[in-house]
Amino acid sequence: MKRILTQLLNLPEVIVESNLQEGQTLILSVSKKAKSAVCLQCGQKSEKLHQNQRYLVKDLPMGDKEVILNVNRRRFKCKKCRKTFSEELDFVGARKRFTHRYAENIVKQLISSNVSNVARNNGLTDEEVNSMLEDVAENVMSIDVSNLKRLGIDEISLVK
Ligand SMILES: [Zn+2]
Known part of the structure; x- marks a missing residue:
């Protein structure tokens, strides 16, 4: 089951460790596959786990x-x-409550709608939708070509 969910989730280098269903919500406990991370300060690879820090992030529905x-x-x-550091996660921005791909999906809906409608249709607040717009803009700004291709011209001009 975990392996199937890992495949379904399809986030690179991420594995599903356990799952829990509560009504219409599927909660997947995930972490990166790698047993080590690279220190941002010095580039040294570390395998010495200091602490697990869990937080909740919204992802695309299944x-x-x-x-x-x-x-x-x-x-x-x-x-x-001799310091501790947090590993980098490429599928979610720092202190964000949603994955990049969730934000992209929401932002795409803005093409044919507006913030208030998209927020209402997805059970989000206007602020959350605006935050997702920022998230996508930041991703595009970081000149990730795959993101640019995925987003297409209309959305990029929308984000500006
Ligand atoms: Zn270091």
Whole structure:
């Protein structure tokens, strides 16, 4: 089951450790596959796990189920710097409550609608939709070509 869910989730280098269903919500506990992370300060690879830090992030739905990821953003200890650091996660922005791909999906809906309608249709607040717009803009700004291709011209001009 975990392997199937990992495949269905389809986030690169991410594995589903356990799952829980509550009504219409599927909660997936996930973490990165790698047993190590690279220190941002010095580039040293560390395998010394310091702490597990979990938080909830909204992801794309599966079927008729809302999906919430219980993300483990692990802290490692760097031998060289003697400091702890959090690993990088490429599917969710820092302190964001939704994945990049969830934000992209919401922003795409803005093409043929407006913030208030999209917010209402997805059970979100206007602020949340605006925050997702910012998230997508930041991703595009970081010149990730795959993102640019995925988004298409209309959405890029919309984001500006
Ligand atoms: Zn270091």
